[in-house]
Amino acid sequence: MNFLKLIRYPNLLMLAFMQLIFRYVFFKFQNIPLALADWQYGLLVLSTVLIAAGGYVINNIFDQNTDTINKPNQVIVGKTISETSAYNIYIALTVAGVAIGFYLSNVIVKPGFASIFIMIAATLYLYATSLKQMMIIGNIIVAMLLSFSVVIIGIFDLFPTINVENQQQIGLIFSILLDYALFTFLLNLMREIVKDIEDVDGDYNQGMNTLPIAIGKSRTAKIVAGLSFVPILFMLYYINKYLLDLVFVTVYLLLFVVGPLFYFSIKIWTAKSKKEFHTLSMLLKWILLFGILSVVIISLNMKYNA
Template sequence: MNYLKLIRYQNLLMLALMQLIFRYGFLELQDIPLALSHWQYVLLVLATICIAAGGYIINNIMDVETDTDNKPDNVIVGTFLSETKAYNLYIGFTVIGVALGFYLSNVIEKPSFASLFIIIAATLYFYATSLKQSLLIGNFIVALLLSVSVVIIGIFDLYPVTFEENRPVMGLLFGILLDFALFAFIINFIREIVKDLQDVNGDYNQGMNTLPIVFGVKRTAKLVFALSFIPIICIIYYINANLFASGLLYATVYGLVLILAPLLYFTIKIGSATTTKDFHHLSTVLKWILFFGILSIVVISLNIKYNA
C-alpha cells in the first residue's frame, strides 16, 4: 500500500481513466480511422502513467520535509522506503515511460514525437527539484502537463491518419480535445492554488515561495474567487452555444447539474474559506468537477448518437 501511496495511485487511475474515456467514449464512436490499435493505445496510456508515476516519486523525494509538516501520515520516503529505493523506482518508471513513447513514435512513423515524452519527464524533474518553489510557475506546469495528457491523444491517434480528405473532420475532433484540455488546465490551475492554501504552513516553514505565502491567505482566496468566474463563464458559453443550441438535452442537464452547479458552489465557498479543512474540501470539489467534466464527453457523444 505504501508503494501505491508513493505513486499516488488515485491520480494515476484518474489519468488512465481520462485517456480511456477520450478514446473509447469519444473517438471510437466517430466514423474515423485511428492510428493506434487497441493494445498500442494501452501502451500510450501506460507510458503516460509511468512518466506521471516517476514525477510523483521525485516530488515525494523532494517534499519529505514539507510533507512532514503538512501531511505527516503520508510521508513514505525515509519512513517506509529508503531514498535510494525511491530514486531507483523513479528512474525505472521514467525510463519505461520514455521507452514506450519512443516505440509508439516509431509505430506511427513520427520518431521525433518521442521528444515529447522526454520533455514531459524532464519538466516533472525540474518542477520537483526547483521550479516548484517559483511563484505560480509550479502551478502552471502541473496544470499544463495534465492538459498535455489530453492533447497527446490527438497527436498520436488523430494526426498520423489526417489527410487532405478528412482534415475538416479531424480538425473538428482535435479542436474538441483542445477544448477539454483547456478545461482541464483551468480547473487544475485553480486547484493547485487551493492546494497551496491548504499547505501554506508547511510550505512557509520550508521557505517555499507560493502565492499564499507572498500575498497572504485571504488575498489569495479572493484571487481564487475571481479566477473561478473564468471556468463558470466558459462553461455557460459552451453549454449554451454547443449543447443547448444543438438540442442536446441530456448533455445540457448533465453540464448544468454536475459541472456548473459544483463550480458555483466552489465560488460561494471559497469566499469564506479560511481553514486547512475548508481548502482541502474545496480541492476535492475541484477534483470531482474535473472528473465529471471529462466524463461529459461520453454523455455528449451518446446524446449526439441517439439524437441523430
C-alpha cells in the same frame, strides 16, 4: 500499498480513465480512422501513467520536509520506503515510460515525437526540484502537464491519420480535445493554488515562495474565487453555442459541472481552515471527473438524438 501511495494511484487511475474514455467512447463514436491499434493505445496510456507516476515519486522525494509538516501521516519516503529505493523507483518508471514513447513514435513514423516524452519527464523533474518553488510558475507548469495528457491522445492517435478527405473532421475533433484540455488546465491550476493555501505552513518553513505565502491565504482565496468564474463562463458559453440542442447534456453539465463550480466560488471566498481548503481541493477533483464523463454523455446523447 506503500508503493501505491508513493505513486498516488488514485490520480493515475483518473488519468488513465480519462484517456480511455476519449478513445473508446468519443473517438469510436466519430467513425474515424485511428493511428494506433488497441494494444498500442494501451501502451500510450501506460507510458503516460508511468511518467506521471515517476513525477509523483520525485516530487515526494523533494517534499519530505514539507510533507512532514503538512501531511505527517502521509509521508512515505524516508519512513516506509527509503530515499534510495524511491530514486530507483523514479528512474525505473521514467525510463520505462520514455522508452514506450520512443517505440510509439516509431510506430506512427514520427520518431521526433519521442522528444515529447523526454520533455514531459524533464519538466516533471524540474518542477519537483526547482519550478514548484517559483510563485505561480510552478502551478501553471503542473496544470499544463496534466492538461497535455489530453492533447497527447490527438497527437498520437489522430494526427498521423490526417489526409485531404478527413482533414476538416479530424480538425474539429482535435479542437474539441483542445477545449477539454483548456478546461482541465483551468481546474488543475485552481486546484494547485488551493493546495498551496492548504499547505502554506509547511511551505513557509521550507522557504518556498508560493502565492499564499506572498500575499496571504485570504487574498489568494479571493483570487481563486475570481479565477473560478473563467471555467464557469467558458462552460456557459460552450453550452449555449454548441450543446443547447442536447437537452440531457445541458442539464448534466449545469448540475454536475457549472453548479458545483458556483458552489466552489462561494465557499472559497469565506474558507479559512486547512480542512475547508482540502475539501474544496477535492471538490475540484470531482468536478474535473464529471467534466471528463461529459464526453460519454455528449457522445450517447448525439447518437440517440441522431
